[in-house]
Amino acid sequence: MKVDVLLGLQWGDEGKGKVVDVLTPKYDFITRFQGGPNAGHTLEFNKIKHVLHTIPSGIFRDDKINVIGNGVVIDPVIFKKEIEGITKLGINLSKTLFISKKAHLILPSHRILDAASEAAKGKSKIGSTLKGIGPTYMDKTGRNGLRIGDINLNFKEKYDALVVKHRLMLDKLYEFEYDITEYESEWFEGIKLLSQFQLIDSEQFLNDGLKDGKSILAEGAQGTMLDVDFGSYPFVTSSNTVCAGACTGLGIAPNRIGRVIGIFKAYCTRVGMGPFPTELFDEDGEKLKVNGNEFGSTTGRARRCGWLDLVALKYSIMINGVTELTMMKSDVMDDFDTIKICTSYLVNGEEVEHVPYEMTDDIKPVYTEFKGWKTDMTSVTHENEFSEEFNTYIDFIEQETGVPVKIVSVGPNRAQTIERMID
Ligand code: GDP
Ligand code: IMO
Ligand code: MG
DSSP states (O other): OOEEEEEESSSSOSSHHHHHHHHGGGOSEEEEOSBOTTOOEEEEETTEEEEESSSOTTTTSTTOEEEEOTTBEEOHHHHHHHHHHHHHTTOOOTTTEEEETTOEEOOHHHHHHHHHHHHHHGGGOOOOOSSSHHHHHHHHHTTOOOBGGGGGSSHHHHHHHHHHHHHHIIIIISOOOOOOHHHHHHHHHHHHHHTTSEEEOHHHHHHHHHHTTOOEEEEOOSOGGGOTTTSSTTSSOSSOOSHHHHHHHHTOOGGGEEEEEEEEESSEEEOSSSOOTTBOOSHHHHHHHHHTTOBOTTTOOBOEEEOEEHHHHHHHHHHHTOOEEEEEOGGGGTTOSEEEEEEEEEETTEEESSOOSSOOTTOEEEEEEEEOOOSOGGGOOSGGGOOHHHHHHHHHHHHHHOOOEEEEEOSSBTTSEEEOOOO
């Protein structure tokens, strides 16, 4: 069997959680391979709206195994809250949730370091979610990190040693005031809860599963334009959000990757700082924000909105080897007279069709205009109900990218999902 990978092609919040939940019945295992509680994946079904941060979005389907892979970073406090929220809905995770011993822990002091680093950057700050993601991955690659598997191995000693280092940085380098006492005690409560779960060698578990014919879906977090290597650096997150990240974040060999499902909004959003060539500052931008309820699932911050950026989308498709596309939130543009797609950039007066080395604020988008579909997409259930204008919009994206749009999402609910009958 192969591992299918589902990932965001823009700047995050494309709707990954919703689609993973929709596709889960087709798989045996659902896995997260990178990121941490900077992610907020929203699921809506049976009048329930739920946001997941660390736990894979397959958790609401009966009998599916959900695995938090080695590439993920976990904050025990947020994890405990997530578990409590899901348990309240009557779901018992003790038999369905597995956690890699190699996943790294976000310490309370990592969160403080994140805040201190952002404060020190001043105007050039990243706009981090302040969940401690950057400092935790820095300790991972710096070979100082604390892993889930350490919980029973001189844990307190290792914890204290790392905190001493962090305190030194906070006091001497950042001169940052902080108090972690309260968070620290919640953190150790979280560790207690974590240790009751099935902590496993997930790379072995998943490869054994593949050998036994189990199918796996890998759920990306963030988006390709936030990838630490290929995103709009330095305004990115600290992990590899791209398809290759599923190999390193799960211990899956590249030749085991099957379908690569790339998700994008019919327009674009970004939360946090950094370049965004198609960002709109006018009424259309405001309308996208209001119609799309574009407020962060993790931080509640307003998302910046703009037209679909095909230059960035094609780049993401190339980096990830996307085999099929899923277009989200089409319904948000139901009442637009005109819709635009950016097909090239003007960089220093020169027209280019690729993402330049440095994505700066000076890039000017070149647009192709489309007539709006002016129909209520939210109640559409089959592709043969698509209007001519809507089909023109999809056809253009397929022709430009050379990749089929296999799923169209027309609302936040699980049921508002249309699978197109194309090969
Ligand atoms: P993720 O991080 O990629 O999982 O996406 P988020 O959950 O952060 O953000 C996507 C938001 O859009 C959530 O509030 C979803 O409930 C909502 N959503 C998902 N698909 C659709 C859609 O097709 N139409 C509309 N209107 N909302 C959607
Ligand atoms: P999901 O999985 C949107 C953004 C932050 C910030 C930058 C770095 O829900 O799509 P970090 O906390 O990682 O150091 O922040 O990345 N960011 C996201 N934006 N969706 C996310 O996750 C994000 N995770 C991080 O806003 O600009
Ligand atoms: Mg999100």
